[in-house]
Amino acid sequence: MGKVVSLRDAVEANLSDGDVVAFEGFTHLIPHAAAHEAIRQGRRGLTLIRMTPDIIYDQMIGMGMAKKVVFSYAGNPGVGLLRRLRDAVENAWPAPLEIEEHSHAAMANAYEAGAAGLPMAVFRGYRGAGLADVNPNIKTVDCPFTGERLAAVPSVRPDVTFIHAQKANKKGDVLIEGIVGIQKEAVLAAGRAVVTVEEVVDNFDDVHPNACVLPNWTMTAICVVPGGAHPSYAHGYYGRDNASYLEWDEVSADRDRFSAWMKTNVLAASASDFVDRASSFRSAS
Amino acid sequence: MGKVVSLRDAVEANLSDGDVVAFEGFTHLIPHAAAHEAIRQGRRGLTLIRMTPDIIYDQMIGMGMAKKVVFSYAGNPGVGLLRRLRDAVENAWPAPLEIEEHSHAAMANAYEAGAAGLPMAVFRGYRGAGLADVNPNIKTVDCPFTGERLAAVPSVRPDVTFIHAQKANKKGDVLIEGIVGIQKEAVLAAGRAVVTVEEVVDNFDDVHPNACVLPNWTMTAICVVPGGAHPSYAHGYYGRDNASYLEWDEVSADRDRFSAWMKTNVLAASASDFVDRASSFRSAS
Amino acid sequence: MSDATADEMMTVAASRALRPDDVCFVGIGAPSAACNLARLTHAPDITLIYESGTIGTAPNVLPLSIGDGELCDTAVTTVSVPEMFRYWLQGGRVSVGFLAAAQLDRFGNINTTVIGDYHNPKVRLPGGGGAPEIASSCGEIFITMKQNPRGMVNKIEFYTSFGHGDGGDAREKLGIATKGPTLLVTDLATWKPDAVTKEFTVTSLHPGVAREQVQDTCGWPVAFAEDANETPAPTALELNTLRDLKARTKAAHSGTAG
């Protein structure tokens, strides 16, 4: 398992200023620890891609790390709006933020096309939708057989993708279970991929043959970060910390409170803090 | 489980003369019993779709049931050529056979597009390949972002698809495990779907959350036909009967021998014969 | 059961519109409560789909997000997000899409994107998520929202998802083959589109609600159907089931287990 490195080293080696980066997760398995490490390393000028930017992108945007965000739903899941993202879009604080906005269907297809090595995704979408008028990256393609006009968007090909997964085996293959979201596509679409996992097990002999497994050669680095998805959850490991999502709504409402919170909970913290943060959400079994 | 019916009834209700039909399976889980029932019912004028037409399509073609075959690899897997298909294409025996030939990538994408409700599939393919010159259903689409010229083929939308799967639960959901091939797409792309299964179990509580499960409302009929894939195999149930594939090479080499074999082994047989045929290939466990 | 709150009445009325054999794409919030209430009452075999990839889910408590673990634990199967949008939504396998609206117009067009100019917004809302293609790919669309004049507006500021456009055959003109919005359930009334104009028209008022209340909380001049009647009050079963569900949900989410 030559690819197992510390999260600090993995972020340092794989994320540079100006990169196009995806920290993916669909409510489940959100790579909070990796995002916090990126914040500590103070990267700048990032283009952040994600279907559902939530707390971690709100934090990065609030810290002034992003020049652009590509997304399809920018909300605090189950709570409401993203206040740092709003402040950036509405008031350019702490910096102006360019946005490229799509629908979920478009983003899902764009990741899929990226994983498939295609330059674009073709789907039936955006009919009557306002985004088609404001996003120049929404175009059309005509079916040469039926004449139907379909939507086309560029594929998503991040420089680097970060995801969190349940486990790796000793060969470095990675297993994702439950709500698998868009993570496989995000890894396969990217030039580099860094995966944080809850644990390393000997082998996957007991895993279903058709489970979502990423072979070791599809990843650049693996980091063992138990609890690394907190306050999101890891199916089979720990549940969602709903109170933290509610708390974020208050923390992020005020610039000063936000800055103070980030200092204490991110800048002065480390990846190893996630074990404790997730511990009270672990199921008894 | 109102959808569980006899194979005879399911074929009668769902397959008509002139239908576009897919009996899918990728070496694994080939729906032999369903195909034999269709042969017994003497359907005519069928358009047969399959990535890998093998023995069952060789049999249907030899019996004069097909007017056209859409395919990407027409071979007896692990053995050689399909002699009845050759006889039809080369000598129009017992009837002329129209062919629409694609690559695997094109067919896989075309099924995928069919399942996705799209009129066409777009992929990077057929570059320099002769099929693009002889198949008018191979066209191109230009990427509006990069200008790259990509291949386009019509999606596959069969009137009806037949597949074989390991098991159904009492609600009628169906599980496919192991080499899952193109079966999910073939079912979702079709107007109707008939699934033969090895057995019915109480529930799928012990099944992996991301296993390939088709919800009951995606299928028209389910038929319990243990051994229904023989001489193909059913992962977890019985192995492949390689001798039968070799035998077919001889049986199919001669028109009279073929006709006699079909009479004995198909026309005068029934779905219940498959239990015995598969029994000696069941693993000890 | 006359002690139902307006919110409860809204959820119950919305749940009743779902048929036992529907395949329903469930938006979070009010739609989720209505869909699960239908499942727990008259439609036990309804298929509920959440855009996180969970198909045929039967959560014991309402999820807080569209990707709660409970949805996966109780699903028939959980697929990837691209598969969800390609095979299941775009594939035409969903009979009803159930959406909530932040801003809605009389033709069922929804805005959850921006207030003000798109490029220079007064308020930046979360955006459409799955809604643009839910609105065009599902067989029909049900919408639920609490009435207020800033939410139900004469003209929405952004077409996040397309309903009936400016009415009539606007969908056909865009090549959209599905029905679009066929039902709006608010906390005060049930609305259906006029057969010709496609303008939402009140077809029943919830018990105790006066027409003025409906008009006062709506930003456009409300049309009432000639035969508009009273929405049947929640039955004891409906109300008890909903309250039990909400109580279980509250208990689960205030705890630490996820």
Place this chain on the structure above:
Amino acid sequence: MSDATADEMMTVAASRALRPDDVCFVGIGAPSAACNLARLTHAPDITLIYESGTIGTAPNVLPLSIGDGELCDTAVTTVSVPEMFRYWLQGGRVSVGFLAAAQLDRFGNINTTVIGDYHNPKVRLPGGGGAPEIASSCGEIFITMKQNPRGMVNKIEFYTSFGHGDGGDAREKLGIATKGPTLLVTDLATWKPDAVTKEFTVTSLHPGVAREQVQDTCGWPVAFAEDANETPAPTALELNTLRDLKARTKAAHSGTAG
């Protein structure tokens, strides 16, 4: 080990070309034996992919078809066929595609489709299967076949899969960015394309093989590299490993277990 058959020499020579970190898309037959021999000798961590969807498979016996259960049982993961062709092959993740040829020309173009006119064929062959896109999407292509003048022809009758076309920069002209055929291993010799013309040129003769034998069994005038040498004979390890593999395979497939 001078007792190796020509067939064994072919498999061993082909296996040696595979690197330990290759991701190899494996054709059935001779390629499968060579790829698994490489895995069992110098390339234990090589990733073998079969088009049935099995990724990182390590079969104990050679499969009879591209979809044998053994391939799934020993794979890192088994994916659907559309995913295989989209994410893994077209996605550019395969470094080597290993093909067998029925009919081959000097530029590595392969015909497995028809002999005679396509629409009125003398012999209808099985067709291309995965080969057309394997030939264009893999980083490079290795080909293996037994020499015979009807197989190695001056001009193939159908371009099932594109090699170097009519030579030179034919691939670039078609917008194909991958290398195409870089190696041909027959039962008599090892061939590589000329750097400029892309014509297959013999770079080594297997032990005991004379140039005349190579020419007599090839339908085009054979070019020999100036520095053409002798292919190293199979080592004891290579030959024993191959023979054990073949013996295990024979025992397994003559039995009834699958």
